[in-house]
Structures are given as structure tokens and as C-alpha cells.
Amino acid sequence: MKKLILILFFFASISNLFSQKSDSTKLIRDSKFFGLPLLFFTPETGWGAGVAGGFSFLMHKEKLNGRRSQVQLDFAYTTREQLLLFFPFQLYWNESINQAYGEIGFFDFTDRFYPIGNQFKEKEQAQFEESYRFNYPRIRLNYLRRVDKKNYLGIRYWFDNSKITRTEANGALARGNILGSRGGIITGSGLIYQYDTRDHVNYSSNGAFFEGVLYASEKWMGSDFRHQRIYLDYRKFFTLRPNHILALNAYGRMNFGNTPFDDLALFGGSKRMRGYFEGFYRDNHMAVLQAEYRFPIFWRFSGVGFTSFGTVTDKFSNLQTQYIRPSGGVGLRFTLVPKDKLNLRIDYGIGRNTSGFYLTVNEAF
Numbered sequence: 001m002k003k004l005i006l007i008l009f010f011f012a013s014i015s016n017l018f019s020q021k022s023d024s025t026k027l028i029r030d031s032k033f034f035g036l037p038l039l040f041f042t043p044e045t046g047w048g049a050g051v052a053g054g055f056s057f058l059m060h061k062e063k064l065n066g067r068r069s070q071v072q073l074d075f076a077y078t079t080r081e082q083l084l085l086f087f088p089f090q091l092y093w094n095e096s097i098n099q100a101y102g103e104i105g106f107f108d109f110t111d112r113f114y115p116i117g118n119q120f121k122e123k124e125q126a127q128f129e130e131s132y133r134f135n136y137p138r139i140r141l142n143y144l145r146r147v148d149k150k151n152y153l154g155i156r157y158w159f160d161n162s163k164i165t166r167t168e169a170n171g172a173l174a175r176g177n178i179l180g181s182r183g184g185i186i187t188g189s190g191l192i193y194q195y196d197t198r199d200h201v202n203y204s205s206n207g208a209f210f211e212g213v214l215y216a217s218e219k220w221m222g223s224d225f226r227h228q229r230i231y232l233d234y235r236k237f238f239t240l241r242p243n244h245i246l247a248l249n250a251y252g253r254m255n256f257g258n259t260p261f262d263d264l265a266l267f268g269g270s271k272r273m274r275g276y277f278e279g280f281y282r283d284n285h286m287a288v289l290q291a292e293y294r295f296p297i298f299w300r301f302s303g304v305g306f307t308s309f310g311t312v313t314d315k316f317s318n319l320q321t322q323y324i325r326p327s328g329g330v331g332l333r334f335t336l337v338p339k340d341k342l343n344l345r346i347d348y349g350i351g352r353n354t355s356g357f358y359l360t361v362n363e364a365f
Contacts, residue, residue: 180260
């Protein structure tokens with residue numbers, strides 16, 4: 001606990017130390033240069049450390065729902081010998097009528113592969129675990145335009161070029177029978193619709209958010225795989241009493257066509273079904289329901305209790321209630337930047353015969 005508190009105060013002091021305001025102009029206002037050490041932990045990465053630097057600013061008259069333009073350059077290395085170098089950005093201009101966000105990066109990763117499907121119980125699934133290593137450059141580009149106060153329409157372009165550099169001898173990936181086990185290019189584009197009435201994008205206490213995406217990877221786009229995806233993400237927030245918030249989330253993902261294994265719907269991770277390793281279960285389709293209760297503790301500290309239910313399936317006709325899995329847990333929050341409602345997030349999630357600890361920034365949803 002002492003080490004944890006020291007980490008929290010370390011992040012808070014460093015964020016204040018390295019923030020530096022610059023003179024405002026007509027185009028760019030309230031601008032800040034910042035540099036931060038990175039420290040994080042997830043079951044997928046282990047402990048990770050690095051640095052992040054960037055520029056945060058406003059390009060419109062008033063900040064809408066906590067939206068700030070920001071460009072970053074982040075570098076991190078983990079105890080699982082994973083290298084992450086990426087350039088995330090989010091831009092809002094013309095009074096947030098226009099927004100662009102995404103990232104450009106390179107990742108060299110060690111990961112775990114488990115059988116595709118939902119048929120095995122957790123102990124059985126874990127017995128089939130195999131390690132593999134891959135690297136890929138990544139491009140994520142999204143553009144949205146606000147059509148009225150609540151609705152946005154936009155387009156998306158994504159590109160990954162995966163190269164698998166190491167597999168386990170005689171493992172499922174080494175045998176080459178799984179689609180994508182030789183790597184390949186996944187690239188495509190799609191349409192985005194968003195509905196957003198949240199009071200703040202980083203830490204919402206009221207309002208709702210919905211995102212629907214239709215996305216396709218096609219051979220004529222340069223992809224080695226031809227498949228289509230649908231994303232559905234709905235979030236609703238209620239203030240029950242001052243600083244006590246109920247947050248609800250329903251998430252669905254559907255894949256159609258020839259989807260490589262590393263682009264299937266992945267069960268688990270730091271955002272959905274915390275407590276399960278991300279990819280512990282994977283398949284064409286996934287559905288998750290989750291809820292959080294957020295409450296104050298003292299000063300900049302707050303707490304969270306959460307629960308989730310989710311499943312994956314190859315076909316909707318094969319969806320069975322026995323394969324719906326639960327998870328739950330508790331979390332601690334420390335507000336790094338009160339003005340922007342930016343939180344350090346520490347969660348401990350528990351699933352069936354599995355658990356996970358997460359130290360990251362920003363809320364799960």
C-alpha cells in the first residue's frame with residue numbers, strides 16, 4: 001500500500017512539474033507542453049515503463065465536454081519484452097464541429113494464444129496456452145463531423161501489417177492451420193456514427209454515448225483478408241447523489257467473412273471483462289454487459305465497484321446461456337489533473353478461476 005501511494009503522488013507531482021503553459025493565440029489557446037514518465041501494469045503486458053511527451057491545446061472558443069486537442073509521442077517497454085512506440089492524437093476544431101483522432105505506431109509484442117471459441121472451461125482453456133511473438137506497424141485514422149448538438153458522422157481507415165516472428169514448436173499457430181498464423185496485412189475503411197450527450201468525455205457523470213461502426217477489409221484495399229465488422233458501443237451515466245455515479249455499458253462486435261485470428265473479437269482485457277486475459281476467449285462475435293458504481297473516498301481519491309457478463313460465439317445460432325461468463329472487482333482512482341478529470345486507474349478484476357490487476361490511465365468506459 002505504501003508503494004501504491006508513492007506511485008500515485010509521483011504521477012501527480014510529475015504531471016504538475018512538467019506542465020508548462022504557453023502564450024495563447026487566436027488559433028491555439030490554453031496550450032501546454034508536457035512530459036511524463038509512464039508506469040503501467042496489465043496481465044497482457046506485465047509491468048511497463050517509458051516516457052510520454054506532447055502538446056495539449058484548444059482550437060475552438062470553448063471546451064466542449066472536456067474535449068482538448070492533443071498530440072503525443074509515447075515510448076514504453078515491458079517486463080514481457082514488449083516494445084511500444086506510438087503517436088496518438090486527437091484534434092478538435094471549429095468549435096468541435098470537426099474532430100480527428102487515432103494513432104500511428106510500431107509494436108513488437110509477445111502474446112498468448114488460446115483456442116478459438118467458447119467451448120472450454122477456464123482450466124481447460126488455460127492448458128492450451130501457447131506463446132508467440134509478432135510485430136506490426138499500425139495506422140488508425142478517424143474523422144467525425146458534428147451534424148447537430150448530439151450526433152456525429154464520420155469515416156475510418158485502419159492499417160496493420162502483422163509479422164509473426166516466433167511460435168511454439170508443434171503449437172496450433174506453428175502448424176499454420178489457423179487463418180492469420182502466417183501474419184499479413186489487414187487494412188480497410190468504414191463509416192462511423194456517434195451520439196453523445198455526456199457531460200465530460202474523460203469522466204462522465206450524466207448523459208449517454210453510442211457508437212456504431214460498419215467496417216470492411218477488402219482485397220482491393222490492399223488487405224490479405226476479406227472480412228467485415230460491426231461495432232456497437234452504448235454507455236449511460238447516472239448521478240445518484242453528489243459524486244456517486246452509476247455507469248452502464250453494452251458492447252457488441254460482429255465479424256463476417258475470413259477474419260484472421262488476431263482480428264477476432266477478444267474477450268477480456270483492461271476495458272471489458274476485467275479479470276480475464278485479453279484473448280483468453282476469442283471468436284467471430286462478442287457481447288458484453290458491464291456496470292460500475294463510482295464513489296468518492298477523500299481528496300483526489302475515489303473508488304469503483306464493477307461487474308460484467310459476456311460471451312463469444314462463432315454463430316448467433318450457437319449462442320447459449322451456459323457460455324455467458326461473469327467477472328467483477330474493485331478499483332481505486334487518483335485524479336491526476338482535476339481540471340481535465342484525468343484519473344489514474346487501478347483495478348483488480350476476478351473471473352471464473354482467473355483474475356487480473358490493471359494500472360492504467362482513464363476509465364474503462
